[in-house]
Amino acid sequence: MEELVHVTMPKGVKRKIPKGTKLQELADQWDKEAVAAQVDGGLVDLSRTVEKDVAISFISVHSKKGLEILRHSASHVMAQAVKELFPNVKLTFGPYTENGFYYDFDYERTFTPQDIELIEKRMTEIISRDEPFIREDVPKEVAIKKFQEMRESYKIEHLEELPEHVSLYRQGTFLDLCEGPHIPSTGRIKAFRLLNVSGTYWRGDARNQVLQRIYGTAFPTEQALEEFLHMLEEARKRDHRKLGRELDLFSLSEEAGPGMVIYHPKGAMLRTILEDFEKKEHLKRGYQIVIGPHLLRLELWKQSGHFENYRDKMYFTKVEDAEYGIKPMNCLAHMLIYKSQIRSYRDLPLRYFELGTVYRHEKSGELHGLLRVRGFTQDDAHILCRPDQLNEEICAIIEFVDDVMRIFGFEFEMELSTRPEKSIGQDEDWERATQALRNALQTKNLPYDVNEGEGAFYGPKIDVKLKDALHRRWQCATIQVDFAMPERFDLTYVGSDGEKHRPVMLHRVILGAMERFIGVLVEHYAGAFPVWLAPTQARVMTVTDRQVPYAEEVYRQLMQRGVRVEKDFRNEKLGFKIREAQIQKIPYMLVVGDREVKEGTLSPRKRSGETMKSMKVEDFVKQVESEYPAL
RNA sequence: GCCGGCGUAGCUCAGUGGUAGAGCAAGUGAUUCGUAAUCACUAGGUCGAGGGUUCAAAUCCCCCCGCCGGCUCCA
Numbered sequence: 001m002e003e004l005v006h007v008t009m010p011k012g013v014k015r016k017i018p019k020g021t022k023l024q025e026l027a028d029q030w031d032k033e034a035v036a037a038q039v040d041g042g043l044v045d046l047s048r049t050v051e052k053d054v055a056i057s058f059i060s061v062h063s064k065k066g067l068e069i070l071r072h073s074a075s076h077v078m079a080q081a082v083k084e085l086f087p088n089v090k091l092t093f094g095p096y097t098e099n100g101f102y103y104d105f106d107y108e109r110t111f112t113p114q115d116i117e118l119i120e121k122r123m124t125e126i127i128s129r130d131e132p133f134i135r136e137d138v139p140k141e142v143a144i145k146k147f148q149e150m151r152e153s154y155k156i157e158h159l160e161e162l163p164e165h166v167s168l169y170r171q172g173t174f175l176d177l178c179e180g181p182h183i184p185s186t187g188r189i190k191a192f193r194l195l196n197v198s199g200t201y202w203r204g205d206a207r208n209q210v211l212q213r214i215y216g217t218a219f220p221t222e223q224a225l226e227e228f229l230h231m232l233e234e235a236r237k238r239d240h241r242k243l244g245r246e247l248d249l250f251s252l253s254e255e256a257g258p259g260m261v262i263y264h265p266k267g268a269m270l271r272t273i274l275e276d277f278e279k280k281e282h283l284k285r286g287y288q289i290v291i292g293p294h295l296l297r298l299e300l301w302k303q304s305g306h307f308e309n310y311r312d313k314m315y316f317t318k319v320e321d322a323e324y325g326i327k328p329m330n331c332l333a334h335m336l337i338y339k340s341q342i343r344s345y346r347d348l349p350l351r352y353f354e355l356g357t358v359y360r361h362e363k364s365g366e367l368h369g370l371l372r373v374r375g376f377t378q379d380d381a382h383i384l385c386r387p388d389q390l391n392e393e394i395c396a397i398i399e400f401v402d403d404v405m406r407i408f409g410f411e412f413e414m415e416l417s418t419r420p421e422k423s424i425g426q427d428e429d430w431e432r433a434t435q436a437l438r439n440a441l442q443t444k445n446l447p448y449d450v451n452e453g454e455g456a457f458y459g460p461k462i463d464v465k466l467k468d469a470l471h472r473r474w475q476c477a478t479i480q481v482d483f484a485m486p487e488r489f490d491l492t493y494v495g496s497d498g499e500k501h502r503p504v505m506l507h508r509v510i511l512g513a514m515e516r517f518i519g520v521l522v523e524h525y526a527g528a529f530p531v532w533l534a535p536t537q538a539r540v541m542t543v544t545d546r547q548v549p550y551a552e553e554v555y556r557q558l559m560q561r562g563v564r565v566e567k568d569f570r571n572e573k574l575g576f577k578i579r580e581a582q583i584q585k586i587p588y589m590l591v592v593g594d595r596e597v598k599e600g601t602l603s604p605r606k607r608s609g610e611t612m613k614s615m616k617v618e619d620f621v622k623q624v625e626s627e628y629p630a631l
Numbered sequence: 632g633c634c635g636g637c638g639u640a641g642c643u644c645a646g647u648g649g650u651a652g653a654g655c656a657a658g659u660g661a662u663u664c665g666u667a668a669u670c671a672c673u674a675g676g677u678c679g680a681g682g683g684u685u686c687a688a689a690u691c692c693c694c695c696c697g698c699c700g701g702c703u704c705c706a
Contacts, residue, residue: 110635198701199634206703210634213701241699245642254679254697313705358706363632364697366704378706463706476706513706544663571663579667593665605666 008055020049024184027058033220034058035066035073035188036181043069045135045181061188061220068096073133073183074123074192074218075101080174081122082214085115091176092154092202092211099228100217104200106154111197111212119214120194130187131171135180140164143177150175154202191225192218235470240522241369247527247584249518249535250370259367259374261515266535269564270521271514273533275355278379278511280631285400287353287381292333294357298323300332303488305424309457313360330356331507334382335489338503343493348503349385349393355514356380370519371474377514383506384491387432390504394440394462394479397508401464401477404510407629408521410466413473414446417454417461424458425484433481433504434460458484459507468524476512476520481505528585528607531627534564538624539586540602541568541577543593551592554602554617558590561621565590578605590620 003019010030017026024046027034036059037044043059050056059066075094082089082105094103105111111119138146140159143166147155155177159166169178171186183189194216202208219225236242244250249267256262263271279289295317301307306314306328315326327333334352343350357377366372385393405412416437419430437460441448448462455461464477482505485491492500511517521533531537540555542548548569558565566586568577574591581589591603601614604623615623 113636196700197635200702201633204703206633211702212634215701252698258697360705363704365632365634365702367698372705376706380706478706509706511706516706541666543665546663573663573669574665576668577666582667589666591666595665603666609666611666 005050006053007050010057017050019051022046023048023050023056026050026056031058031060033060033062033066035061035069035183043181045133046184047132047135061183067220069181070183070189070220071096071101071218073186074189074216075103076133076169076171076174076176076178076182077123077126077186077189077192078119078194078214078216079103079105079176080126080171081119083174084126085118085122090154091152093158094176097215100195100215102213102215104202104211104213106202106209106211111214116194116197116214123192123194126172127186127189127192129172130185132185133180133182134170135182136168136170137165138168140166143168146175147177189218190220191222192216193225193229231470235472235523238470238523238526239369240371240519243522243527244370244519247522247535249522252369252373257374258364259362259372261370261373261375267518269535270518270529270533273535274511274514274517277631278355279353281400281404282351282353282381285351285396287351290334290337290352290354292327292330292336292354292356294359295324295326296332298325301325304332304335304485305458305488309422309424313362315359315361326359327356328358328360329507330354330358330378330380331382331485331505335485335491335505338384338491339489343384343503345386345493345495345501348493349383349389351381351383353379353381370515370522373513373515376516378509379511379514380507380509383508384486384503385506386493386501387504390436390481390506391439391443393506394436394481395443397479397506397510398440398444398446398462401510405464405466407631408524410468410524412467412477413465414441414448415451415463415465416441416448417451417456417463419460420453420455420457422457423455425487429483430460433483436481437462437479456480456482456507458482466520468520469526470523472523474516474520476517477510478508478512480507482507529587531587531624532629534585534587536566536584536586537564538588538590538604538620539566539568539577539581539584540590540592541574541581543574543591545569545571546594547592547597550597554590554592557617558621561617563621563624582607588620588624 004016005019007015007017009015023037027037027046034046037046038057038059040054059069061067061070072095075096079091079094086107088108090106092104092106094101140162144156144159147159159177166177167179169176169180169182194214196215198213200211200213202211217228219228247266248264249270250264251262252260253262310328314328317324317326337352338350355377357375359375362372362374383393418434459480459482461478461480463475465473466476467473486503486505491503493503495501538558540551542551551569555565555567578589585607587607589605591605596602596614599614601616602620603614604612604620606612
């Protein structure tokens, strides 16, 4: 007689099933799109059987976890294809990523685009063979022996760190060390694409063997893959480097030096708008604007610890035997301002804000358009406060970030980074500082991730990752607690007890670097800035030469009313002028023909293509003003 | 910095050992036109820099610079 077990299925349904029933059989009834199951909380393959009373739920390929499993399995299929085509390849790791998967290989020569095509073809074959993923639980020794036979030295190295029992996965002739779970068989991969090849190192360490990483992605349906590829295409169109040139915002020139941004009139206009906005918002929140020098004596950088900890990223210069460091951060001058007077506990907090331009020697391979440059301007502030004010100050900064990001339509996530190896200060200060950040996040009830050992050399930090219109994440704002710098500079305030006390310092940026933020904004809006940010808000265009004198007057009036306006009075057809303004993503095109001259009006056409009814200059100015955010 | 790819006109790109090309942009002229491209003509390049191979190099080789995709790092 069959032995029965009691299982709890999804939605709390209870069932009695024969002991030894395959999860796949249950999945066939419950969720045909399942790729794995969750049994009493643990993820397992559908090839597993049910041996006792358990709670079962299914992981659909359409869920986040299911997609990850699909992609992880696709990386195995890719590795199989590579091994079949190039038997001498050594395998390393092949995980899923946010958008797909990769696998790192050690091979005697580099993979060419032709190789990638072959690999793709072979993968398609393997998928059509529909080979099952077979799990095998073995003692470590057995696994080591198998991989020794296969000369998979990286697998052996990895095995040495694993517990006594490990799992292997086999599909066809391909065997890999893996925790799983995996999809039932290769045929479940309905759509995939290999994307690019790049170099990497074994375990991410530059001292190790150079490996080749092949990136790919996989989806449960062809349509989902198409959408993803379309999104990549969309992202390519929004690339701020491309739009920066097309919209004539900025350039990076080899002659000027890599990573040095040159703002053209429109880019400089955009930056000016952002800076004006920032100054206003800071003044509203009790910050004081300060300005420090770009060069400070070397001794001061030694005192701050920058020379010791940050020297390889700094530029130095020597004039008449006096050595200077070009600032990579803005904090020094702010501390000198603090020290310029005796401070009372009543004066705190002091909030010094500076649009501070800094230079950092970033490694050449790390430069990237406006997103990673060598000279940039931070919307930097240093808050000096009493320890009891710390929580309130951090909360206020988080609110500031929230207010500002809302205006630009960004969502964001928080990450807390703790003490790195190379750092200054006392352990208990680091603990207090980290706790202060944690408390503030809890006070504001914000979820956050923790990055161990990723803090700045002087203190722990909260990083804010923006999510743009395409859900890409960018690091901009950061909040850092610092007990070390006040100590090093012997900053004090007189407490109510008449004694000297040590203030705490907060370093923080909201937009981060103007360069990076502008880059992110360009991509976020795809160059079509909202009216309040658009370097050019409107362009007046004539239908024929007859309207030029009137149009000139319209142009002059708009300019005087503060509208950022351009003119296009060329002897061209209206359609041509519209097209050019459209490509420039100018929010309003103002058409002036004989009709408008007669009525004393202008006819706006929106960037969206919508044509508005003709209106007086005054009404158009009101229209523009109505599109500014309420600040 | 490391691995790989790339560098030709302002931009996008063709040209793989034998006299540097196209489209767009620019300039000139014609056209005076109502919501995404009017027509014609003209001009524009030490083929990233330097060195080498060759009768001959944009093309092959070496080295340097820069850019791109990643790694690592970060505002």
